[in-house]
Amino acid sequence: MIDCAALPGDMRSIADMKRLYDQAAHLARFGAWECDLTTEKLIWTDGVYDLFDLPRGIPLCRSMTLDFYHDESRELMERVRSNALSSGGRFSLDARIRTRRGEDRWMHLTGEVIIEHGRATRIYGSKQDITLEKKQWDRLRQLAERDPLTGLANRGVFETRCHELGKLDFGDLPVSALALIDLDHFKEINDRLGHAAGDACLRQIAGRLFRLFGERNIVARIGGDEFALLLRGPCSVQQLKHTLARALRALCRPIYWRDLRIDAGVSIGATMLRVSAYRDPSQLFTEADTALYAAKAAGRKRVRIFGDNLGERMQADISTHAVRFAPGLGA
Missing domain, CATH: 3.30.450.20 (PAS domain)
Structure with a gap:
């Protein structure tokens, strides 16, 4: 000194x-x-x-x-x-x-x-x-980018990633498909068991989605009971069907909450990525939601791929319904 x-x-x-x-x-x-x-x-x-x-x-x-x-x-x-x-x-x-x-x-x-x-x-x-x-900055960024209930990416982050599809800026593998996942009869669960039960269902489904896809893909909650995936890597329609069918089995397992068994199934609609979608990401959402609507119409707990055995009439009938998911057009 x-x-x-x-x-x-x-x-x-x-x-x-x-x-x-x-x-x-x-x-x-x-x-x-x-x-x-x-x-x-x-x-x-x-x-x-x-x-x-x-x-x-x-x-x-x-x-x-x-x-x-x-x-x-x-x-x-x-x-x-x-x-x-x-x-x-x-x-x-x-x-x-x-x-x-x-x-x-x-x-x-x-x-x-x-x-x-x-x-x-x-x-x-x-x-x-x-x-x-x-650490503080990472915490603030997480608050801005994450859904507070499930911890998944939020809708804003997902839409940003969709608008960046043309850059293929997702690491070493390009995006090959978009999938939308919707909980079946979610309103009935909320009405019958309360919102705490509904929240538990959302968290458990989100956890399953992240375990299935979170390491390599973009997984988000984009609405109340609606989730979305951007799937990376080379993928054919048959490979996509197989991947989503396997995921469907895991996602449709019963959910247990406060000693209650809740049969909360999901429906999945998906579409393959094409070059035209780089210019208009909302087209992807329209197609995936068309397939999701078809899965629900077929009895729920189903997977449907846009353009795969979906009749032209059905696609035309539900095209206006699908617009609600388009990025930038509101939930």
Whole structure:
């Protein structure tokens, strides 16, 4: 501990400034760093050592710290760092690290390249612990994007994904089909057993849907008792039939609530994705809802695929009914 009162005036001023900086850095979970590009020797302030849970002041070189980064963050950091070295500019990114004690943290990393005599010689910048902010942001995003009752994606998120179909921006596999799932006789369950029972049915059906499809596909609750799926991967009509028939068996199992057995079946309507749907996603909803209506008309607890053994007359008769599901047209 420096006794500032015992120092000469100029030195006391410098010590005061250092004390204020250290206090502010501690409050902000912030630290500064520098890397010598010739030797790769690192200089860290205490805040960076604390961020990584490393003993303050131990000698470091860059290669010693790279293993603390999660793979995707390390790859991103190396890419933006390389670009900055090429251009002599600044960079910033959020990176995920695992500390010496094994704790996962997020940090905001900034850097700037120092050019001397036409050559990059040093990089310096800051590192700030943003783990709490990241958790809060993820929580806010979840509240904005998730259905509060079931935890599935909400209608707004699902419609956004539908409008992005043309980009095929869903990972490594394109979307192949849209399916709509509707609980059978849901109003009767609410009227007979109360809304708590209805909510229990919705939660259990949502859980089954997520276990069946949630890892690779987009699963959402888009209305009161209505769910929707965007199914990814290569798929023929026969494969889609098989997948949805298997799902139907699981979804139609009895639901148990407060020692009561509730036979809450579902009906499923689906349509295969075609290039024309990229331009007009509402067409997909119309077709899938047409198939859903046909499943209900056939006695419920059925799967129907649009265009597969649905007569032209039936499709024409129910086309106006199907518009209610089209994205942007209201529930």
